[in-house]
Amino acid sequence: MKPSYQHQILIVDDEANIANALKRVFRNKGYQIHTALNGADGLVCLESNKESISLIISDQRMPGMSGSEFLEQAKRIRPEIIRILLTGYSDVSAIVDAVNKGEIHRYFTKPWNDEQLLVQVEQALEQYELVLENRRLNALVQNQNKQLYELGMKQKSIIEAKTLELEKKNKALNKSFISTINLLITFVDAINPSLGSYAKQTASLAKRVAKDYNVQDEALEHIEIAGLLHDIGLLGLPAELMIKDESEMTQGEAKFFREHVTISLFLIQNVEKLKPVTEIVLHHHEHFDGSGTPNSLKAEAIPLGSRIIAAAGEYAKIVNLWPEDKNKMIKKAKIAFGSEIIKNLEDLTSAAMLHEIGERSLMLGENNKYDPEVIMKLIKYTGEDRRQRENRSTQQVRVRYLEGGMKLAKDLRTMDGKLLLSKDIVLDTYLIGTIRRLFRAELIEENLEIVVSKSKE
Numbered sequence: 048m049k050p051s052y053q054h055q056i057l058i059v060d061d062e063a064n065i066a067n068a069l070k071r072v073f074r075n076k077g078y079q080i081h082t083a084l085n086g087a088d089g090l091v092c093l094e095s096n097k098e099s100i101s102l103i104i105s106d107q108r109m110p111g112m113s114g115s116e117f118l119e120q121a122k123r124i125r126p127e128i129i130r131i132l133l134t135g136y137s138d139v140s141a142i143v144d145a146v147n148k149g150e151i152h153r154y155f156t157k158p159w160n161d162e163q164l165l166v167q168v169e170q171a172l173e174q175y176e177l178v179l180e181n182r183r184l185n186a187l188v189q190n191q192n193k194q195l196y197e198l199g200m201k202q203k204s205i206i207e208a209k210t211l212e213l214e215k216k217n218k219a220l221n222k223s224f225i226s227t228i229n230l231l232i233t234f235v236d237a238i239n240p241s242l243g244s245y246a247k248q249t250a251s252l253a254k255r256v257a258k259d260y261n262v263q264d265e266a267l268e269h270i271e272i273a274g275l276l277h278d279i280g281l282l283g284l285p286a287e288l289m290i291k292d293e294s295e296m297t298q299g300e301a302k303f304f305r306e307h308v309t310i311s312l313f314l315i316q317n318v319e320k321l322k323p324v325t326e327i328v329l330h331h332h333e334h335f336d337g338s339g340t341p342n343s344l345k346a347e348a349i350p351l352g353s354r355i356i357a358a359a360g361e362y363a364k365i366v367n368l369w370p371e372d373k374n375k376m377i378k379k380a381k382i383a384f385g386s387e388i389i390k391n392l393e394d395l396t397s398a399a400m401l402h403e404i405g406e407r408s409l410m411l412g413e414n415n416k417y418d419p420e421v422i423m424k425l426i427k428y429t430g431e432d433r434r435q436r437e438n439r440s441t442q443q444v445r446v447r448y449l450e451g452g453m454k455l456a457k458d459l460r461t462m463d464g465k466l467l468l469s470k471d472i473v474l475d476t477y478l479i480g481t482i483r484r485l486f487r488a489e490l491i492e493e494n495l496e497i498v499v500s501k502s503k504e
């Protein structure tokens with residue numbers, strides 16, 4: 048069999064005539080032959096032709112280093128090289144040593160048979176070629192695996208970058224969508240400030256309660272939007288109906304009042320992105336005991352978002368004094384405290400008092416209307432807000448001394464009461480610039496109420 052490689056053979060023998068005799072055996076076979084006269088020279092030759100020599104034939108009896116010692120060291124330099132020992136009949140222990148330590152492939156006793164030696168060497172080289180081929184294929188597979196891995200990683204990082212980019216765009220779009228709805232609520236606020244504040248507070252509370260139910264991502268956003276928009280249809284009702292309690296309405300009025308849900312739905316349905324919000328809005332007047340409208344749904348059959356908005360809305364109505372019907376609020380206060388503690392609407396202006404009426408109304412009077420579990424969660428957050436309010440004070444800051452990071456303690460309104468910025472907004476350079484322009488145009492007062500945390504004082 049014709050070898051596939053240009054093999055090189057190293058012959059190590061201290062007797063030049065034996066080395067030459069061996070060289071003759073391989074003459075015209077296409078091998079490149081190296082010779083060395085002792086083990087040390089043999090190692091030097093091997094070191095400098097490490098990758099090229101395929102086979103070594105070494106004599107055993109040499110001065111300095113024996114053949115078995117040389118082959119043992121040669122194995123350390125390059126383990127896969129074919130090692131053949133040439134020895135005399137009496138050197139059995141040397142052969143055993145070479146087999147054990149040098150892991151030789153074959154041994155020949157002197158005098159050798161040229162033909163047998165040639166056949167054995169050719170067979171050994173074929174075996175060696177298999178080893179080389181196997182190594183080449185392994186390297187190829189490893190290289191291809193590496194390339195595939197790198198390609199996979201590259202594609203993965205491209206996909207991850209694209210996903211991140213899409214997520215960023217989606218977030219930016221969603222943010223601008225919510226901002227647009229907030230802007231819409233600012234217009235509502237301009238028409239009816241209590242309704243605007245009510246919607247914002249309902250949405251903010253509903254979002255926190257929904258999070259407590261582990262509602263996430265888009266579903267959470269839908270509840271927040273429903274909180275902002277569920278009662279937008281009220282703007283289409285006559286003013287006298289806006290301030291009447293449902294329990295005091297005539298049958299006709301109640302039917303007309305309930306139309307606000309239909310009007311809200313009609314407005315929302317026109318916006319494709321708001322479709323998932325419609326179900327929450329549709330059922331926000333269902334009662335937990337099944338006495339509500341429009342489908343008399345009961346308990347968990349009412350969508351969670353609707354149950355949350357119903358309860359959050361009730362609290363927000365009370366603390367925002369909306370609708371501003373004196374008798375209605377006094378009645379609620381009476382139920383809440385079980386006494387005539389509130390006699391005038393003016394008594395209700397304290398935030399702490401309104402918070403307490405709101406909580407008590409939910410807990411004492413309206414358990415049949417609202418989901419008790421939602422109420423418990425809601426009260427956790429309204430309590431948090433109350434503690435935060437108690438733990439902060441405010442100070443008046445002139446427009447010219449405003450700084451980025453300051454938080455508005457009160458809604459910023461124009462001189463004639465139109466809402467410009469909601470309380471709790473943190474001012475940035477852009478907003479401060481706008482506020483200063485409004486002041487120069489004499490549209491707002493010079494002093495703004497800014498939050499000062501008591502712990503920082």
Ligand SMILES: [Fe+2]
Pocket residue numbers: 277278307331332
């Ligand atoms: Fe409503």
